Amino acid sequence: MGLGNQGRVGALLLRALAGIETGVLGGLAMWGWLAASSAVDRQPVWTIPNLLAAVFYGRDALRRDFSGLTIAGLALHLVAAGLAGLLFGLLIGESQNRLRVALLGILTGLVWYHFSEVLFWRKLGALAAIYSPVRPMLLAHLIFGFALAWYPSALGAARRQFPEEPASPAAPETA
Numbered sequence: 001m002g003l004g005n006q007g008r009v010g011a012l013l014l015r016a017l018a019g020i021e022t023g024v025l026g027g028l029a030m031w032g033w034l035a036a037s038s039a040v041d042r043q044p045v046w047t048i049p050n051l052l053a054a055v056f057y058g059r060d061a062l063r064r065d066f067s068g069l070t071i072a073g074l075a076l077h078l079v080a081a082g083l084a085g086l087l088f089g090l091l092i093g094e095s096q097n098r099l100r101v102a103l104l105g106i107l108t109g110l111v112w113y114h115f116s117e118v119l120f121w122r123k124l125g126a127l128a129a130i131y132s133p134v135r136p137m138l139l140a141h142l143i144f145g146f147a148l149a150w151y152p153s154a155l156g157a158a159r160r161q162f163p164e165e166p167a168s169p170a171a172p173e174t175a
Helices: 011-040 047-061 068-092 098-124 126-131 134-161
Strands: none
Touching: 011 047, 011 068, 011 134, 047 068, 047 126, 068 098, 068 134, 098 134
């Protein structure tokens, strides 16, 4: 970046930032659904974050109440959602077709659901089967996918906030 490009960012970085934003917002929507679902089932709303914290802290994180370990579980959830959003933003690119972005977002949510089954829940074994409700978890990942449909709006907002670098001029050919 030259001195004349202060405050300007590349298109790839803008897509990554928009993806992270929509991923984290989708992660918050997921957790909101899971908390509401837990409350309806008369379970503690901290069940899923505590289960995620158990990935790091083992059985010590399995509590019915909020603790410092719950924060680690929530952080893991939001980081994973942000990373999924980042990958989504980089793969979708400049697509402005809302229907296509929504369908690809839903597909991303379903892929992430199966990925989390393998990476997180199987590591916890029987604990995940007992405390992790399958239907609300699947619906939470679909909600995440729907949230990714806001990616084009987030990309537009990022472009307004951070102007893109001008395309580098083609190098003149030498004879």
